Amino acid sequence: MIYQHRIVIARAGKLEKRHEQFQAKALEALDAAGSVLIGAWEVYLGQETGSAVWQLRQFESLTAWTELQDRVAADQALSEARQRSLFPHLDEVNTSILRLADISPALPTEWPDIDEIRGQPRGYIQQRILRFGVGAAAEHHAFYKQAVLPALERDGARLIGLFDTMIGEGTTNGRSMRSVELRHFSSLEQWQTWREAQDNEPSLNQLIKSQWMPRVQHMDSALLRPLDYSRIR
Numbered sequence: 001m002i003y004q005h006r007i008v009i010a011r012a013g014k015l016e017k018r019h020e021q022f023q024a025k026a027l028e029a030l031d032a033a034g035s036v037l038i039g040a041w042e043v044y045l046g047q048e049t050g051s052a053v054w055q056l057r058q059f060e061s062l063t064a065w066t067e068l069q070d071r072v073a074a075d076q077a078l079s080e081a082r083q084r085s086l087f088p089h090l091d092e093v094n095t096s097i098l099r100l101a102d103i104s105p106a107l108p109t110e111w112p113d114i115d116e117i118r119g120q121p122r123g124y125i126q127q128r129i130l131r132f133g134v135g136a137a138a139e140h141h142a143f144y145k146q147a148v149l150p151a152l153e154r155d156g157a158r159l160i161g162l163f164d165t166m167i168g169e170g171t172t173n174g175r176s177m178r179s180v181e182l183r184h185f186s187s188l189e190q191w192q193t194w195r196e197a198q199d200n201e202p203s204l205n206q207l208i209k210s211q212w213m214p215r216v217q218h219m220d221s222a223l224l225r226p227l228d229y230s231r232i233r
Contacts, residue, residue: 001100002060002061002065002097002099003057003058003059003098003100004035004059004098005097005168006054006056006057006094007052007092007093007094008052010053010090011051012051014091015050018086021086021089022086026078029075029078037055037057037114038056038107039125039230039232040053040054040226041224041226041227042225042227043224046222046223047222054222095168096165096167096178097166097168098163099163101164103141103149104159104162107160117233118228121233122225122233123185123186124188124191124224125225125232125233126182126185126221126223126224127180127181127182127222127223129178129179129219129220132217133177137175137176141162143211143212143215144212147207148207152194155190155194155197156185156190156194157194158184159184161182162181162182163179163181191223
C-alpha cells in the first residue's frame with residue numbers, strides 16, 4: 001500500500017464551507033473512484049490551527065494512484081464540481097506520497113463505509129513530521145524501534161503509523177529524509193499526561209531529549225482532531 005498525505009488550507013473562515021462542499025460534492029465520488037480517504041483531521045493545535053485539514057488516502061500501489069489521477073482528471077462532472085464548489089474555498093493544497101516504514105504497525109487494507117463510522121468517538125491524533133540529514137533515516141529508525149517506540153507506548157497512547165516519504169519534499173535519490181508519525185489519544189487529558197511524562201520522568205526525559213532528538217534534524221508537530229468522516233479516529 002501507498003498513502004497520499006495532503007494538507008488542505010482554507011483560511012479566513014472558509015474551512016467550514018469547504019467541509020460542507022467536500023462532503024456534498026467530492027467525498028463519495030472520490031471514494032468510489034478508488035481514492036479511499038482513511039484519515040481527515042482538522043488542525044486543533046499547531047500551524048494553521050482552525051484553517052487546515054490533513055488527509056490520508058490509501059492506494060494499492062503507485063500505479064493505482066497514478067491511474068486514479070488520470071481518471072479523476074477525465075471525469076468532467078467531478079472536475080467541474082470541484083472547481084465550482086471546492087476551489088473557491090481553498091487557499092493551498094500540498095501533497096506527498098508515503099509508504100509505511102518497515103518498523104511501523106500495519107494498517108488495515110479494508111475500511112468500513114464512512115456512514116458506519118459517523119458519530120463514533122473521535123479522540124485526537126498527534127502528527128509529527130520528522131526531517132533527517134541525508135542518509136540518516138535508517139539509523140534513526142533503528143534507534144526509534146529499539147528505544148523510542150517502546151518508551152512512548154504508555155498512558156494509553158497508540159502509534160498508528162510511521163511513514164516514509166516516497167514522492168514530494170524530503171526525498172533525495174529515491175531515499176526518504178522525511179517521516180510522518182501518527183499517534184492516537186482518546187482525550188486531551190491523556191495526551192497531556194503523556195507529554196508531561198517526557199518532562200517529569202528523568203529517564204524518559206534523557207531518552208527523548210538527549211538521545212532521540214539529536215537524531216532528528218527538524219520536527220513539526222500538530223495535534224489534530226478527526227472529522228466525522230475520518231475512518232482513522
